[in-house]
Amino acid sequence: MTLLSLQGICKTFRQGEIEVEALKNIDLDVDEGEFAALVGPSGSGKTTLLNIIGGLDAPTSGTAHLNGIDITRLKESQLSDFRLFQLGFIFQAYNLVPVLSALENVELIMILQGRPAKERRARAQHYLELVGLGREMNRRPSALSGGQQQRVAVARALACEPRLVLADEPTANLDSENASALLDIMHKLSREQKTTFIFSTHDPRVMERAERLIKLRDGRIESDAVVEQADRAVPA
Amino acid sequence: MPVNPSVFVFIAWRNIWRYPVRSLLTVFALAGGLVMVILYSVLVEGISRQMVDYATEMSTGHLQLHRRAFVDEQDLYATLPWSYLDAIETRLPDISAAPRLYAAGLASAQASSTGVLMKAVDAVREPMVTSVLSQVRSGTVDLGPASPSEEGLERHNVVVGTQLAKNLKLQVGSELILVTQAADGSIGNGLFRIAAILNPVDTAFDRTGVLMSIEAFQAMMYLQTGFHELAIKTRDTADLEISQAALDATVRRLTAEQPLDALGGAALVRNWREINPTISDMLELSRSMVIVMGFIIVGLASFGMLNTMLMAVHERTHEFGILLAIGMKSRWLMLMVLIESFFLALISALAGAVIGVWSGRYIQRHGIDFSGTMPDGYDWAGMSFEPVMRGHLEPAHVISACLIMTLVAMLSSLFPCWRTVRLKPAEVMR
Numbered sequence: 001m002t003l004l005s006l007q008g009i010c011k012t013f014r015q016g017e018i019e020v021e022a023l024k025n026i027d028l029d030v031d032e033g034e035f036a037a038l039v040g041p042s043g044s045g046k047t048t049l050l051n052i053i054g055g056l057d058a059p060t061s062g063t064a065h066l067n068g069i070d071i072t073r074l075k076e077s078q079l080s081d082f083r084l085f086q087l088g089f090i091f092q093a094y095n096l097v098p099v100l101s102a103l104e105n106v107e108l109i110m111i112l113q114g115r116p117a118k119e120r121r122a123r124a125q126h127y128l129e130l131v132g133l134g135r136e137m138n139r140r141p142s143a144l145s146g147g148q149q150q151r152v153a154v155a156r157a158l159a160c161e162p163r164l165v166l167a168d169e170p171t172a173n174l175d176s177e178n179a180s181a182l183l184d185i186m187h188k189l190s191r192e193q194k195t196t197f198i199f200s201t202h203d204p205r206v207m208e209r210a211e212r213l214i215k216l217r218d219g220r221i222e223s224d225a226v227v228e229q230a231d232r233a234v235p236a
Numbered sequence: 237m238p239v240n241p242s243v244f245v246f247i248a249w250r251n252i253w254r255y256p257v258r259s260l261l262t263v264f265a266l267a268g269g270l271v272m273v274i275l276y277s278v279l280v281e282g283i284s285r286q287m288v289d290y291a292t293e294m295s296t297g298h299l300q301l302h303r304r305a306f307v308d309e310q311d312l313y314a315t316l317p318w319s320y321l322d323a324i325e326t327r328l329p330d331i332s333a334a335p336r337l338y339a340a341g342l343a344s345a346q347a348s349s350t351g352v353l354m355k356a357v358d359a360v361r362e363p364m365v366t367s368v369l370s371q372v373r374s375g376t377v378d379l380g381p382a383s384p385s386e387e388g389l390e391r392h393n394v395v396v397g398t399q400l401a402k403n404l405k406l407q408v409g410s411e412l413i414l415v416t417q418a419a420d421g422s423i424g425n426g427l428f429r430i431a432a433i434l435n436p437v438d439t440a441f442d443r444t445g446v447l448m449s450i451e452a453f454q455a456m457m458y459l460q461t462g463f464h465e466l467a468i469k470t471r472d473t474a475d476l477e478i479s480q481a482a483l484d485a486t487v488r489r490l491t492a493e494q495p496l497d498a499l500g501g502a503a504l505v506r507n508w509r510e511i512n513p514t515i516s517d518m519l520e521l522s523r524s525m526v527i528v529m530g531f532i533i534v535g536l537a538s539f540g541m542l543n544t545m546l547m548a549v550h551e552r553t554h555e556f557g558i559l560l561a562i563g564m565k566s567r568w569l570m571l572m573v574l575i576e577s578f579f580l581a582l583i584s585a586l587a588g589a590v591i592g593v594w595s596g597r598y599i600q601r602h603g604i605d606f607s608g609t610m611p612d613g614y615d616w617a618g619m620s621f622e623p624v625m626r627g628h629l630e631p632a633h634v635i636s637a638c639l640i641m642t643l644v645a646m647l648s649s650l651f652p653c654w655r656t657v658r659l660k661p662a663e664v665m666r
């Protein structure tokens with residue numbers, strides 16, 4: 001079933017006299033449960049596209065339906081509720097609130113959602129265990145490695161069961177080993193929870209793990225292909 | 237689903253301790269400002285109360301009764317009959333009254349002579365109204381007859397102020413001749429002995445005043461008809477207006493029963509504020525100065541707050557961007573920053589109040605001693621003060637100072653707060 005449907009998305013940035021066409025007429029459908037990678041050279045429009053899907057930025061034209069709702073028509077306050085209840089975000093780095101422990105960081109979104117204390121505590125612990133941080137739950141971000149911090153961000157994004165997780169270069173600040181490990185976790189959880197993922201990356205080793213590769217170039221979709229998964233087992 | 241705001245309180249509290257040194261410096265600035273305001277108010281309030289005490293305790297009393305002509309022209313003949321004193325004392329048992337008489341004269345001692353103001357008081361009644369007779373620097377206060385002079389002339393004791401004693405080179409036991417124009421037009425004169433020298437209390441009195449008994453005054457002035465002034469002390473200073481009204485009513489009834497002569501004018505009841513309008517104005521002025529100074533000091537100190545919160549908001553731009561992206565509302569962010577400022581202000585207010593009250597109480601108890609630099613005390617608003625400046629800690633002032641500080645500090649954090657509202661996650665995260 002189609003979860004996300006973009007139609008004729010254009011985005012033009014204006015900086016004084018100069019106009020940059022970051023996205024040119026993007027059409028894209030993403031089904032529920034997909035694990036899709038957005039790839040392309042620097043400046044091709046990956047971040048811009050993810051921001052529009054996430055309701056962080058408005059397109060110049062076009063529509064973006066998520067679950068049947070056109071998010072380009074939502075008001076600011078509706079957008080923030082939409083992000084809070086429907087989406088999970090993982091950014092490149094410094095995802096976490098420094099003064100909160102890993103556990104508190106994961107709980108934060110659920111607090112904002114207004115979930116009962118017991119439930120959110122249990123869920124946060126569960127997801128931190130799933131990303132392999134059962135022992136580090138009470139540490140603050142500064143006492144965690146970059147890879148661990150990103151895993152907390154994954155736990156945070158998934159703990160409130162969003163319909164769609166958006167990740168803009170989640171591995172950009174990690175070495176390849178940590179990057180692979182993070183992708184494995186994301187992939188595994190995506191499978192187990194049937195959560196849809198769209199992530200952008202430069203890293204060929206990360207691309208390898210995607211089930212679908214959407215290539216952007218100069219603001220257009222250059223290619224869009226489902227990757228053969230037969231040769232690769234999903235890690236347990 | 238409502239969000240429990242305690243989470244923002246929790247995060248704000250943690251954020252304060254993110255840079256403990258910076259937070260503590262902010263608290264120091266604000267608390268230091270508050271301490272300064274409190275101490276300033278302690279000193280001003282202390283001096284004000286000292287002034288009121290001096291004005292009422294030392295010479296004025298709380299209320300005074302005169303004839304209009306005496307107030308306006310120091311008319312020697314504008315007296316109130318002695319029967320008024322008895323009548324007032326019996327009709328208003330709650331007050332103490334002390335009659336006084338005044339006249340100008342020339343005082344000569346061995347070394348030199350000078351113009352003086354003779355003031356006759358009732359040695360029994362005066363101490364019930366003012367403590368002027370207990371401000372003794374040397375000698376013992378005695379206004380009765382003294383031993384005859386070497387030539388065998390009759391003498392009375394008088395009491396003078398420090399400055400007059402200095403000017404005329406008088407000591408306890410010295411002789412003083414007073415010459416004046418008596419009420420009947422003749423030249424009145426008398427020989428007196430200095431029984432005591434008083435501490436400087438009232439600058440004018442200290443330079444020119446000579447205190448004597450009413451009997452001695454009457455003998456020299458031939459003025460038996462009455463008194464010039466009735467100084468009155470009420471039980472409760474808080475009810476000054478009520479006591480004034482009561483006295484006024486009594487005096488009005490008295491004048492109806494025992495009419496006064498036409499020349500001296502009506503009887504006039506005034507309170508100490510009306511008698512010393514400059515002191516009263518000064519008090520008002522210095523109290524409003526405390527408020528102005530308070531706002532200035534606290535305003536300056538809260539620039540520290542402004543700076544801290546601007547930095548805090550600035551360095552958390554990325555963090556705020558993330559929070560906005562994951563669904564935090566910007567008004568919650570603003571609330572968080574406000575709570576953080578409020579915590580800083582609250583800690584500062586508590587610290588400043590504790591230190592301020594503690595040191596204010598020290599000043600109240602021990603005073604600030606200037607006797608090293610000003611052994612004779614200091615003059616202010618026509619009054620002489622002891623060289624020890626006493627503070628007075630007024631709890632209401634501490635509370636309003638804390639409130640002002642918190643308010644100004646919160647105002648100065650509004651601008652940083654407002655900045656969080658304008659954050660756009662997509663721009664912040666680039």
Ligand SMILES: Nc1ncnc2c1ncn2[C@@H]1O[C@H](COP(=O)(O)OP(=O)(O)OP(=O)(O)O)[C@@H](O)[C@H]1O
Nearest residue numbers: 013014015020022041042043044045046047048049
């Ligand atoms: N706020 C903006 N103002 C002006 N131009 C912008 C803005 N954001 C993006 N652009 C431009 O839009 C184009 C696409 O940028 P975008 O950040 O989406 O690329 P990207 O694919 O994410 O690149 P990278 O891999 O380097 O992150 C670039 O040419 C960029 O300069």
Ligand SMILES: [Mg+2]
Nearest residue numbers: 046047048168
């Ligand atoms: Mg990018």
